[in-house]
Amino acid sequence: MRFRRILLFAALLALIGAPAALALRFTDASYFVPIGYTGVPYSHTFEIEKGGGSPPYKYLVLAGSLPPGLTLNSDSGLVSGVPTTTGEYSFWLEGHDCGSPCGFPMESAQRQFTIVILQGLLINQRQSVLTPAFVNRAYSFQLTASGGGTPTWSVASGSLPAGLTLDSATGLISGTATQTGDARFQIKVADGNRSNVQTYTLPVVDPLAITSPGRAAARVRRAFTFQLTASGGRTPYTWAADGLPAGFTLDPSSGAITGSSPLPSADIVTVTVTDALGLKQTANVAFSVAARLAVVRSPLPAAQVGRRYAARMRSSGGVAPRSWRILGGRPGTLPPGIRFNGRTGVFSGTPTRAGTWRLRMQVTDGAGSHAAAGVVLRVLR
16 A cells, blocks of 8 residues: 555656646747838748747648738748738738657647738839949939838948939939949938838949941942941940941941942941940941042043133042042143142143143042043143
8 A cells, every 4th residue: 555655656746747748839929020011121930939849840821821022931930022012911820840750749830910011112213223424424313212201312331423412302313423433332212110222333434426437438349348436335335227238237246337339329327336334326427339430531621822721630430539640741741831730630720832732640539449541631822
């Protein structure tokens, strides 16, 4: 009898000393669900109280749905993401322990939670690179925000380009940039309760300009290259052309127009350069394909001693400008009293002696082509 009492007492002591298994429950912190705002990163952890069941724990949504843009991490119970739609979103969440894989019956806890998503204060300009500014030129870029109350703007980190400022009341970035380069900074907008920060890069460059000559002069059946050039902006440049004569092509990366044409033509080609920042500049190029240069073989009118005289040499084909020269003549270069203008191709003056002069005349065009022909200039008494 005494022995039985001792055994019963020992059993009671064992029961008292053994720790009682805790039922699974969510932590107190899990119930304090923060309000979320559209466009603003959200984070909240639903967690099983330590000491219950057999960890590790898993989490899943049994019914209902999380706010659009948010997801649940099944291992940690973390709900995170960027909410996209306002509203109240109720859902049943379960947390359960390891269960059978750990050698015990699975235990779980289920509770309903609600996440409220309000309209967030959000900067509307989401691009990472703002419209470039040109050095020494006035610049203006308007930042705007949606949601919230009256916003206040500030530079949260980094700095604007030298010469530019941010209006804290309106969100206008304005001024005149004084040096080239990339400025990286964060802009913050706040209304007292909410805020939003965006990171931007604002490039400052020299103005983009097409620096090629405005005229291209090719010749029929001759290989021709016309190099387009630009300055300012940011390289590399990309080129495009509209209205090229048949037989010519443009290399978009180098800006070289090359080719040849069997027919003469006169066109206005519109060329466009686009830089690495998306800046564009357009210019018109007068593009001519000239026929082969030749001296027009028409007799010069006869001159008369003592009377004023004027006659013009004529050419066809080629490209402007054209110039003339006398290669030689018999019995002399020119009749006494007559002179020749190489720029205009005009003989003029008052001859003083009669005779016949046979001259070899050459014309040169703007592309460096030459053509020559013999002419006869007679001076009568």
